[in-house]
Amino acid sequence: MARHLITSAIPYINGIKHLGNLIGSQLPADLFARYQRARGHEVMFLCATDEHGTPAELAAAKAGKPVDEYCREMHAIQSEIADGFRLSFDHFGRSSSPQNHRLTQHFAGRLAQAGLIEEVSEKQVYSNADGRFLPDRYIEGTCPNCGYDKARGDQCENCTIQLNPTDLINPRSAVSGSSDLEVRETKHLHLRQSAMKDKLDQWIDSQVDWPVLTTSIAKKWLHDGDGLQDRGITRDLDWGIPVKKGDQDWPGMEDKVFYVWFDAPIEYIACGGEWAEAHGKTDADWERWWRTDKGADDVRYTQFMGKDNVPFHTLSFPATIMGSGEPWKLVDYIKSFNYLNYDGGQFSTSQGRGVFMDQALEILPADYWRWWLLSHAPENSDSEFTWENFQASVNKDLADVLGNFVSRVTKFCRSKFGEEVPAGGDYGPQEQALIDDLTRRIRAYEAHMDAIEIRKAAGELRAIWVAGNEYLQSAEPWAKFKTDPDAAAAVVRLSLNLIRLYAVLSQPFIPDAAATLMTAMNTDDDSWPDDVEQALSALPAGHGFAVPDVLFRKITDEEREDWQTRFSGTRDG
């Protein structure tokens, strides 16, 4: 039995995420976690909310709430929606947890001891009206290059030129609009990533089987220009993890907090501690996943994320772990995704464009979304959601191919033999051919799932569903029943077993439908079909079952058009 540690990129606390965020990390991670559990492996699947940073403070202020209260509420909401999508986290933690406070401060202390932290004095823009330092992109002004009057302090969106806030003409706060700004001197800690450049480079080079998307982004950062740059890991904010050197104060760093991108990945580890606390476990119970000196040496760690998160996971976080000099578990495989676009443009949280997770669940059950998103996962390039494609795929794959198969088999059996697995007849060459075909296909399905080739796995699963229809068509139990009821009984017996098999194989993709099928088949035998012939005899003659309700209803043209209109504009406040 292997041990799989799986983490999904942690979603930012600021609002409800859209379907592009979902397919970019949490959903594929859940698919992999469910699959590995189904194969009988031990899995620890962790996710959390990323709660610190300027956007969280501003969102809380806008909502008129203290930031900790705002985060607590948003965590509860995101957690509930994650449940709605059947994301099977072992724990859904919070980067603001006490565990993460301690661990982040611990890492900073270790890095300082190792000489990998440098104190740097820099100039930052301070807004007197807002009473806070502002990140570069929260300063607006006129672009000195093209004259665009809403250029941001880091870059002009109009002419794409790189800027410093001080380059802007008539700079103002993007928060309040105030032009009462001044440049202040402030001291920050930098992580000396440059000192670890060669070590990181060698580590990346040794990962030959990682997706090109992952390694190419890492290489770019390692070798672009002067090579990997040091990175500020502190900020002048109120909300965050106070800067400390382990449990000691850090002179000169009072009133500062760690930068979210320093503490967010550490939350992957801290989340293990939160899991232990929530389940009455000991430190040893989570450390056996995270400390190679305490049992994690046989753990396989896989991370899932969108491409925008790759630099932090391939460079900054490994630098933190390596630099600590302690035996924390490093990632073994990084699966990264491109973006999902929405009907000709981009999904956008800030503009409210596209379908958001809460809205999706309001109009259709999770399985519909899970199937479409996973079978169209943007693995090789950006992909696109259109309502036409969604309707066509869901109706054909889920309703016609899988759902209708279940209907025709269970209803035929009920009308001819009653609601129990019929006895009589023997399996012949046709059945053997089906078993051989399924065996080949299931082995291919496993190979794709092991390699996290999601679209290929979905295609193979669909082909496995199709094989059932092909078999029924050629076996013709409705014709056989008239001349040789025993022969028809054998076909139906096999087909009913096929339904249980489909439930087991499909569960990682469509867990609710799988559960419905298991209940209808009146079984809790969810063992993986290592031996297909044996798996198809799990339900013996005489075993009772129930005809389930329609497994997947079809999306009508009217609904599609309605949704197309409803989601064409921006999300209501």
Add this chain to the structure above:
RNA sequence: GGGCCUGUAGCUCAGUUGGUUAGAGCAGUCCGCUCAUAACGGAUUGGUCGCAGGUUCAAGUCCUGCCGGGCCUACCA
């Protein structure tokens, strides 16, 4: 500006280290079946593989240039 990814049938995509007549699903057309959510099965139409050169006995695959789409470029996270 620089870097990376990408352009294959009407649509969504596969095409391993270059190797026969380029594949799948959907849509279309025809046929079959009637157990079923008017579902299922079989067959079939459809592509000068973005364009132009080059290397090679052989190029969708390698090289060069051009055209189109996308992403990243380090203080949003």
